[in-house]
Amino acid sequence: xxxxxxxxxxxxxxxxxxxxxxxxxxVSHSDALSFRLPSRFAKDGINYIKITLTAADDYTVxxxxxxxxxxxxxxxxxxxxxxMLRSVFEQTTGLYTSLGLGGGR
Numbered sequence: 001x002x003x004x005x006x007x008x009x010x011x012x013x014x015x016x017x018x019x020x021x022x023x024x025x026x027v028s029h030s031d032a033l034s035f036r037l038p039s040r041f042a043k044d045g046i047n048y049i050k051i052t053l054t055a056a057d058d059y060t061v062x063x064x065x066x067x068x069x070x071x072x073x074x075x076x077x078x079x080x081x082x083x084m085l086r087s088v089f090e091q092t093t094g095l096y097t098s099l100g101l102g103g104g105r
Contacts, residue, residue: 005033008051008059011082012089013097021095023049036066043094044074051085054078061088 005028009017017023022038032052039047048064048071059080065072080088086097 003028004031004053005029008033008053008085011085012051013086017097020097020099021093037093037095041095046074046093049089049093059085061085061092063092 005026009026013020018026022041023035024038025036027034029050029052032050034048034050037047037049041047044063045065046063048066050062050064052060052062054060056079058078059082061075061077061080063074063076065074075092077088077092090096
């Protein structure tokens with residue numbers, strides 16, 4: 001059975017997502033995937049994301065600013081379905097998950 005964090009990463013776009021966003025320090029949790037983004041890259045200073053699978057079979061996407069030991073929440077989107085993950089990430093962070101040069105995904 002595929003691990004939940006691998007599934008989340010694939011739904012975001014896999015390796016292309018990592019290249020497009022600069023995501024790093026990907027951490028697999030029992031029910032979630034978290035990762036860092038480059039500093040001053042995403043809007044609102046977002047540089048840490050956690051995406052959690054809920055009991056309702058949807059996701060909660062949490063975005064944070066992490067500076068030294070200061071950790072502050074920027075946004076939280078609940079009730080996100082798999083086909084909405086990319087657009088929620090893009091709208092929240094201002095970062096694209098793919099080049100979008102026409103053609104299918």
